[in-house]
Amino acid sequence: MPELPEVETVRRGLAPVMEGALLTRLQQNRPDLRFPFPEAFAERVAGRHIVSLGRRAKYLLIDLEDNLTVISHLGMSGSFRIEDEVQGDFHHARSKDSKHDHVIFHVERDGKQQKVIYNDPRRFGFMHLWKRSELDLYPAFAELGPEPTGNALDADYLAGRLSGKSQPLKGALLDQTVIAGLGNIYVCEALWRSHLSPKRQSGTLVTPKGKPKKELLLLTEAIRAVIADAIAAGGSSLRDHIQTDGSLGYFQHSFSVYDREGGACRMPGCNGTVERITQSGRSTFYCQACQK
DSSP: OHHHHHHHHHHHHHHHHHHTTTEEEEEEEEEEEESOTTTTHHHHHTTTTEEEEEEEEEEEEETHHHHEEEEOOOTTEEEETOOOOSTHHHHHHHHHHGGGEEEEEEETTTTTEEEEEOOOOSSOOEEEEEGGGGGGTTTTTTTTOTTTTSTOOOOHHHHHTTTTTTBBHHHHHOTTTTTTTTOOOHHHHHHHHHOOOOTGGGGGGGGGTTTTTEEEEEEEEHHHHHHHHHTTTOOOTTTTOOTTTTTOOSSSGGGTTTTOOBBBSSSSTOOOOOEEETTEEEEEEEETTTTT
């Protein structure tokens, strides 16, 4: 499942082509993906200018004029590509199998016509239409926590959410009502950077008076840093996910613990080995020697 950095990478890749462009036509090649498309989807968006591209958690937001937003989720295998863009060094050929091109945005910008193609072999992605002014009421957004890239996420906020909780730290951080868009890969990496065990009780990072301990300050900084690093590297393109130019992201080459079971811990001065455990049905990678 693409995580926040992957979706942010897609947004940045599409923005130069889509922002400010006229959506001349939307070509819909099937009636549904994971869910049916909105009623009269193609007709309702055609002829509108694309005001901006945004993101909320793991959702791509295509803001159109007249207060209308296309909400897109990539699911397990969804990807966008731009028709004329030069393919990257790690082109993923599967992404150009036209039988999986389910939605095509025909756009015109500065006199140039291009196609932005949504391809989804497994069809776990979806697209909805919503009023921009009422995005907070969209069911998936209604209870989302703050973005890990925004100023609202700080140690004081996390202290308020974790105080008194016996829930394992890994599970608490994956709760989208606590932090929006933070997924399995980056939780593992942030916990490793901050020397915290994924099994540690969440409330132990908060003082009896509800203030953040030093460990929580370090965790907050690690979360923000690992997300920033992943975005800068173009995300972590695992399995099906690719960037808009067909290339894979590079952050996976920098994983310190994720998917490195049995490997030597990369923390300076640590002689431990990366282990894998299962928490709530998800693989967790960590070093028992330096994460406490």
